[in-house]
Amino acid sequence: MIEAIIGREPGRRRLQIIVGEKTTTIGNDMSVPQDISRRQFRLQMDGETLILTNLKPETTPIYINGLEAVSQPVTLSDRVQIGYDLYGVDIAAVVEAIKKMPKPAVIYSIGHLKKVWEDYQTTKLKMMDNENRKNAVKGLASVVSMAGTIVAIVIPNTRSILIIIAASISIILALMWILPSFKRGSSIQARVEELNKQLKQDYVCPNPDCHHFLGKPYEEIVNIGKCPKCNSRFQE
Ligand SMILES: [Zn+2]
Incomplete structure (x- = not known):
């Protein structure tokens, strides 16, 4: 199982993905709103199963297909939006980026x-x-x-x-x-x-x-x- 922590990159404000000691980013500079945390949500990947957990539900809500979610399964085609500005996260792109990350040292x-x-x-x-x-x-x-x-x-x-x-x-x-x-x-x-x-x-x-x-x-x-x-x- 892979566990990724996803949030706002400090400085350039791209979408940042952390897996173990490795970090990657997707999206354009300044694309992630300031109110999204650096550790906004966790994505657990176990084969095809994806579970999304909002790590800051008290300050920044996450909506899956328009409904607020704290921790629940998601699919690659689900519409995920963060915060009151409804910043959209492409889960398929996040999963793609995670798969490209170097595997943690064994x-x-x-x-x-x-x-x-x-x-x-x-x-x-x-x-x-x-x-x-x-x-x-x-x-x-x-x-x-x-x-x-x-x-x-x-x-x-x-x-x-x-x-x-x-x-x-x-x-x-x-x-x-x-x-x-x-x-x-x-x-x-x-x-x-x-x-x-x-x-x-x-x-x-x-x-x-x-x-x-x-x-x-x-x-x-x-x-x-x-x-x-x-x-x-x-x-x-
Ligand atoms: Zn070797």
Whole structure:
């Protein structure tokens, strides 16, 4: 249900319509008589049903189809007049203007996004950790082979045996760690891409008409407290 408060705009004296925190006006400047209040009547809209309530019946009467009314249903074609000057209000135009007003901000709960963000971070860290470990083993293999070569140069007689031992250790390490990591090398890229794609799908504004990717740490989103795209408000 929408509740609108309708009356005289201060200053320019057009017909003013207030819904929640939003305001709009219809009609020409200076068209609304001075004796009409800024909060003259309330219009409750529930689907097709309209109820008009005069909020200042003691000072300014409202007539519907020529009969004074305080609170009663109206239709778009009813003749509504306000005050002793019988200022005419076009209810259809008022309803039209209300429908054009921006919808009041809805508050969405974003508590579920905390886990989405944390799971993403954990998985990404694990992937990077695996990569680092593989790189460390790769490094170790080259250190062993280099050390073997240096020792072999310093102690000439043992050259060939040490080189063979160092090379063997390097080859074994390579077979154990590097080859499988090479095999999976491209799929790690793919897995990171897949992870990012999943985040873009899940870590979005909960407004079904928006679904904007939020792309910032959860705590930051909570602090900002609203969607940067649709302005929906967020709470945990
Ligand atoms: Zn949004």
